Amino acid sequence: WPQIQGGYKEVWIPAEKAKGGRERRVPLLPRSARFSAQLPRHLNRGDEPDWVFRKKNGERYGERRKAFLAAIEGAGLKDLIWHDLRRTSGCRLLQDHGLEMEKVRDWLGHKSVTVTERSYAFLSVENLHTAIRDRHDSRHKKAGQEIDE
Numbered sequence: 001w002p003q004i005q006g007g008y009k010e011v012w013i014p015a016e017k018a019k020g021g022r023e024r025r026v027p028l029l030p031r032s033a034r035f036s037a038q039l040p041r042h043l044n045r046g047d048e049p050d051w052v053f054r055k056k057n058g059e060r061y062g063e064r065r066k067a068f069l070a071a072i073e074g075a076g077l078k079d080l081i082w083h084d085l086r087r088t089s090g091c092r093l094l095q096d097h098g099l100e101m102e103k104v105r106d107w108l109g110h111k112s113v114t115v116t117e118r119s120y121a122f123l124s125v126e127n128l129h130t131a132i133r134d135r136h137d138s139r140h141k142k143a144g145q146e147i148d149e
Contacts (some may be wrong), residue, residue: 009033024109029097090120095127 003012015023028036064082072080090108093099099107105116 004028004036007033007037019109020111022109026107026109087119090116091123094120094123 003014004010009028011026011028013024013026015021018024068082072078086108090104093104093107094101101116101120102113104120105113108116110116110119
């Protein structure tokens with residue numbers, strides 16, 4: 001697959017397919033790289049090697065939307081849209097991987113960190129609540145019992 005490069009460590013998005021018309025190289029997280037390396041290449045036909053995700057019979061999906069809807073249905077999910085995957089990625093990069101807002105901006109391809117901050121501002125409030133709750137829990141528990149101040 002020409003768009004998955006570097007030993008499955010990054011995805012290359014050519015300028016003509018990228019939003020904003022800028023070529024991008026997006027690093028894959030180790031889990032995604034392992035997943036990509038395990039995809040069944042035998043389903044790829046010689047005449048159409050570019051398609052990563054295919055139907056069980058090896059045929060490619062006619063369009064991204066149909067493939068996405070089939071995956072959602074197969075996973076038993078509801079009310080999920082394509083952009084939710086992008087939002088989830090941004091949230092996980094910030095929360096689980098501790099990346100700075102500027103790095104997440106680069107990863108998502110935002111031109112300005114302001115766009116990224118606006119998109120993920122709710123996480124700051126959520127993180128404050130979590131920090132307060134964690135601090136409270138650690139300071140006010142003794143022998144498994146919560147003690148009020």
